[in-house]
Amino acid sequence: MTDQTTQSSYKAESPALEAWRMFRRNIPALVGVALLAVIVGATLYGTFFYAGDPFEVVWAPHEPPGVTPDFPLGTDYLGRNLMAGMLTGGGPTLTVGAAAAAITMVIGITLGALAGYYGGWVDNLLMRITEFFQVLPALLFAMVLVTLFSPSLWTIAIAIGVVSWPQTARLTRAEFLKIKELEYVTAARAIGARNKRIIWRVILPNAMPPLIVSATLTIGVAILFEAGLSFLGLGDPNVMSWGLMIGANREYILDAWWPVTFPGLAIFFTVFAVSLIGDGLNDAFNPKLRER
Amino acid sequence: MSTLLDVRDLTVRFAMPRKGLFGPRPWLEAVRKVSFSLEKGHALGIVGESGSGKTTTAMAAIRLTEAAGGQVLFEGDDLLSLSDEQMRAHRRDVQLIFQDPYSSLNPRARVADIVREPLDLMDIGTPDDRRARVEELFKLVGLRPDQLNLFPHQFSGGQRQRISIARALTTNPKLLVCDEPVSALDVAIQAQILNLLAKLKSELGLSYLFISHDLGVVRHVCDDVAVMYLGQIVEHASRTALFESPQHPYTQALLSAAPSLARRKSKGYVRPLKISGDPPSPINPPPGCAFAERCPRARDICRKTPPVLEDRGPGRVACHVPGPADA
Amino acid sequence: MSALLAIEDLRVTFNTRYGQVTALDGVSLHVNAGETLGVVGESGCGKSITALATMGLIPMPPGRIAGGSIRLEGEELVGAAPARMRGLRGADIAMIFQEPMTSLNPVFTVGAQIAEAIMLHQKVSPDQAFKDAIALLDRVGIPSPDARARDYPHQLSGGMRQRVMIAMAVSCRPKVLIADEPTTALDVTVQAQIFDLLNEIQRDFGAAIILITHDMGAISEMADRVAVMYAGRVIEEAQADDVLDFPQHPYARGLIDCIPALGREDHALREIPGVVPPLHLLGAGCAFADRCEHTNARCKTEKPLLAAHGHHPAACHAVEEGRI
Numbered sequence: 001m002t003d004q005t006t007q008s009s010y011k012a013e014s015p016a017l018e019a020w021r022m023f024r025r026n027i028p029a030l031v032g033v034a035l036l037a038v039i040v041g042a043t044l045y046g047t048f049f050y051a052g053d054p055f056e057v058v059w060a061p062h063e064p065p066g067v068t069p070d071f072p073l074g075t076d077y078l079g080r081n082l083m084a085g086m087l088t089g090g091g092p093t094l095t096v097g098a099a100a101a102a103i104t105m106v107i108g109i110t111l112g113a114l115a116g117y118y119g120g121w122v123d124n125l126l127m128r129i130t131e132f133f134q135v136l137p138a139l140l141f142a143m144v145l146v147t148l149f150s151p152s153l154w155t156i157a158i159a160i161g162v163v164s165w166p167q168t169a170r171l172t173r174a175e176f177l178k179i180k181e182l183e184y185v186t187a188a189r190a191i192g193a194r195n196k197r198i199i200w201r202v203i204l205p206n207a208m209p210p211l212i213v214s215a216t217l218t219i220g221v222a223i224l225f226e227a228g229l230s231f232l233g234l235g236d237p238n239v240m241s242w243g244l245m246i247g248a249n250r251e252y253i254l255d256a257w258w259p260v261t262f263p264g265l266a267i268f269f270t271v272f273a274v275s276l277i278g279d280g281l282n283d284a285f286n287p288k289l290r291e292r
Numbered sequence: 293m294s295t296l297l298d299v300r301d302l303t304v305r306f307a308m309p310r311k312g313l314f315g316p317r318p319w320l321e322a323v324r325k326v327s328f329s330l331e332k333g334h335a336l337g338i339v340g341e342s343g344s345g346k347t348t349t350a351m352a353a354i355r356l357t358e359a360a361g362g363q364v365l366f367e368g369d370d371l372l373s374l375s376d377e378q379m380r381a382h383r384r385d386v387q388l389i390f391q392d393p394y395s396s397l398n399p400r401a402r403v404a405d406i407v408r409e410p411l412d413l414m415d416i417g418t419p420d421d422r423r424a425r426v427e428e429l430f431k432l433v434g435l436r437p438d439q440l441n442l443f444p445h446q447f448s449g450g451q452r453q454r455i456s457i458a459r460a461l462t463t464n465p466k467l468l469v470c471d472e473p474v475s476a477l478d479v480a481i482q483a484q485i486l487n488l489l490a491k492l493k494s495e496l497g498l499s500y501l502f503i504s505h506d507l508g509v510v511r512h513v514c515d516d517v518a519v520m521y522l523g524q525i526v527e528h529a530s531r532t533a534l535f536e537s538p539q540h541p542y543t544q545a546l547l548s549a550a551p552s553l554a555r556r557k558s559k560g561y562v563r564p565l566k567i568s569g570d571p572p573s574p575i576n577p578p579p580g581c582a583f584a585e586r587c588p589r590a591r592d593i594c595r596k597t598p599p600v601l602e603d604r605g606p607g608r609v610a611c612h613v614p615g616p617a618d619a
Numbered sequence: 620m621s622a623l624l625a626i627e628d629l630r631v632t633f634n635t636r637y638g639q640v641t642a643l644d645g646v647s648l649h650v651n652a653g654e655t656l657g658v659v660g661e662s663g664c665g666k667s668i669t670a671l672a673t674m675g676l677i678p679m680p681p682g683r684i685a686g687g688s689i690r691l692e693g694e695e696l697v698g699a700a701p702a703r704m705r706g707l708r709g710a711d712i713a714m715i716f717q718e719p720m721t722s723l724n725p726v727f728t729v730g731a732q733i734a735e736a737i738m739l740h741q742k743v744s745p746d747q748a749f750k751d752a753i754a755l756l757d758r759v760g761i762p763s764p765d766a767r768a769r770d771y772p773h774q775l776s777g778g779m780r781q782r783v784m785i786a787m788a789v790s791c792r793p794k795v796l797i798a799d800e801p802t803t804a805l806d807v808t809v810q811a812q813i814f815d816l817l818n819e820i821q822r823d824f825g826a827a828i829i830l831i832t833h834d835m836g837a838i839s840e841m842a843d844r845v846a847v848m849y850a851g852r853v854i855e856e857a858q859a860d861d862v863l864d865f866p867q868h869p870y871a872r873g874l875i876d877c878i879p880a881l882g883r884e885d886h887a888l889r890e891i892p893g894v895v896p897p898l899h900l901l902g903a904g905c906a907f908a909d910r911c912e913h914t915n916a917r918c919k920t921e922k923p924l925l926a927a928h929g930h931h932p933a934a935c936h937a938v939e940e941g942r943i
Contacts, residue, residue: 188398553836
């Protein structure tokens with residue numbers, strides 16, 4: 001025994017526990033968790049403390065916030081209760097965002113990984129399909145999908161997923177092209193690992209950092225996309241969402257700033273919290289950063 | 293003594309981008325009809341400069357690069373004609389060590405898992421057996437059991453190379469391909485790894501296919517040496533024969549170019565044999581001997597007819613005018 | 620005798636995340652005109668920092684020259700005005716780097732790059748500079764220099780690119796040429812060509828060469844004098860033959876016995892155990908103490924100084940005390 005260790009002793013822990021230990025020390029990520037917890041908590045349980053129908057016209061239109069104690073956030077252009085809209089609209093918004101991001105990641109990573117790993121005709125075929133989806137005008141295509149299959153939260157989520165995966169696929173492919181040339185991938189082949197294992201267990205974990213960042217951005221984009229569809233009247237009209245609130249009140253922004261600003265801020269803070277968490281997760285699962 | 297590996301007419305081609313949309317696809321012949329054999333318990337060094345095809349030859353021989361032709365008989369079985377699943381079963385017998393200890397270990401895996409993975413993949417032994425085997429290997433290559441749960445970046449370059457060696461030894465292979473195993477290491481660490489490889493060879497009866505550009509290292513480790521130039525073996529002989537009385541002018545040029553402690557500036561040495569220029573492109577190899585345009589002994593025949601690798605004295609030489617260097 | 624370039628007690632520190640570390644701890648070196656000084660050591664020993672300090676290229680911050688002097692023909696370079704250093708760099712002191720591909724700008728022809736280097740220091744017309752560039756390419760052994768001068772770096776082989784770097788470095792006939800691992804990225808036959816070329820250029824121009832390398836074989840063939848560095852200090856310095864044949868410091872002995880070099884085959888490879896300690900973990904004693912078989916209590920508490928105890932200067936208590 002000749003070499004010296006850089007670190008004398010090290011306790012074995014489960015990878016998840018160790019990642020949590022790392023995550024716990026990341027202040028921005030903890031802020032993100034707290035922020036998201038407040039947002040999710042408010043959308044889940046807020047109606048227990050503040051009940052109200054977001055669709056019902058209850059007061060004069062464009063009541064400013066902080067004037068009437070019953071309606072702390074004021075009312076919109078029809079005189080509907082904005083506080084009730086914020087609390088009930090969060091759930092659908094977050095669900096659509098998360099589901100759309102999940103669909104995007106699953107399709108994008110699968111196709112990108114296969115194209116990047118196998119190359120040749122597989123790559124050619126998959127990349128032509130990707131390009132086809134990429135040149136489609138995303139909003140228009142989503143509109144067609146939503147109109148074909150009656151608008152519901154799920155059709156909206158699927159429509160958003162189907163139009164946004166090509167970027168993730170390209171990113172995954174680029175990472176795979178780079179990583180598959182590294183020697184530890186050859187080493188995995190040399191010890192008899194099958195392609196399936198190399199793709200999912202060797203290359204993908206190393207390709208994750210940019211993909212996690214991209215996933216957090218996708219959640220944000222999906223939430224905004226949902227807002228856009230709602231604005232065009234293609235959202236589910238029976239379900240209140242932040243996007244629907246922005247879409248409905250956008251025309252009157254010069255008369256009243258608050259009906260648009262509150263859901264806008266909610267979307268902003270959600271996306272912000274998710275990206276802080278994404279960054280933290282990425283660092284926590286990167287062993288190189290652990291002994292800092 | 294029995295033959296472990298018998299490579300016959302191994303050829304590897306790489307497709308180059310087409311010129312124009314419908315032009316013919318140019319091929320690069322990285323390895324051109326290479327034949328050699330390796331005895332059990334021996335170390336065969338393959339030396340050559342970059343682009344000589346030495347690494348490609350070894351990678352194709354153990355089917356990590358696709359061969360375009362030839363045979364690779366490993367204990368009598370032609371590895372090139374096996375199905376993928378049959379080849380997987382043979383992987384436990386042929387393992388390799390890489391040049392770069394930084395990119396050859398998965399940065400997201402613990403080193404114990406890296407060393408155990410071959411056993412998991414081939415489903416060898418119980419979990420307890422596997423753990424015991426990993427600890428035994430750690431000891432064998434000079435690492436401590438308390439380092440088992442670390443990640444690769446927590447080790448120095450020399451230690452990483454030890455981990456790489458442990459992983460290669462996990463399944464008790466018969467053949468170890470070493471691709472420049474010390475060239476990325478600091479000189480003081482090279483000796484540690486070379487001594488470890490020598491110890492493993494004698495203790496475990498391993499055979500090595502040892503790829504290196506460093507003649508000093510090859511001379512230290514290998515029993516036989518094959519010199520490659522532009523995808524072909526130009527000389528193949530025992531270590532003593534090759535270093536004491538090289539027959540091919542390229543071998544002689546390599547030996548006179550390699551820095552030597554015997555040549556001192558204070559003694560006003562003059563390099564005995566100088567060659568100029570770079571090797572020709574493998575896309576359009578010259579019709580005759582690939583070395584002809586840099587060779588001090590080249591004649592007309594060298595530029596027209598490619599020489600074949602023939603037995604000559606103690607080894608094999610591919611040269612129209614072989615012989616000792618001019619004094 | 621006053622040396623052409625004299626480095627005295629040079630101290631360089633860097634601010635890192637481990638706090639301030641001392642990268643060079645009192646390095647003294649000198650080189651005379653027409654002489655080749657080999658500087659040898661493992662990565663991280665301070666060879667390249669010494670070269671960069673001489674060129675005035677230490678990034679500050681995080682680096683800082685904390686003391687000592689660097690004199691070129693008596694002129695102090697430590698603390699010299701940046702404009703003066705720019706005037707010296709490339710003219711009186713030139714440097715060749717390890718990786719010729721990244722040292723050349725990929726979007727200009729090599730002729731234009733050499734011509735630009737010439738015009739930086741000499742008042743000549745662009746046409747004349749380009750002609751001079753072609754003459755230099757010819758001088759460094761590039762065939763058909765007219766055509767090659769109009770090539771871009773990627774069109775040349777590694778050996779050709781290193782020749783271009785040498786042509787650029789010698790364009791103003793520097794007094795000191797620093798070559799930092801100039802052949803590490805090259806094949807052996809090309810390395811031999813570059814070494815022969817450097818020797819020829821030294822003969823013709825009379826330049827002093829500082830050759831930084833980890834390769835004892837290269838030292839043997841190229842160097843007149845050798846300085847062995849370890850952990851930011853010079854631990855042995857003497858004529859090349861003395862260091863190669865009678866190394867004093869245990870590290871220098873180890874370095875020579877651990878390489879399977881040609882011309883010295885009949886020995887078992889001796890290992891130097893362990894690795895170079897990180898600079899932030901250096902203690903009060905000898906930096907090599909943890910890897911040395913001759914260590915005693917004094918080695919762990921007191922840094923040995925470079926002084927002639929036996930055959931030639933070495934920084935080692937064991938040599939001083941006659942224990943080895």
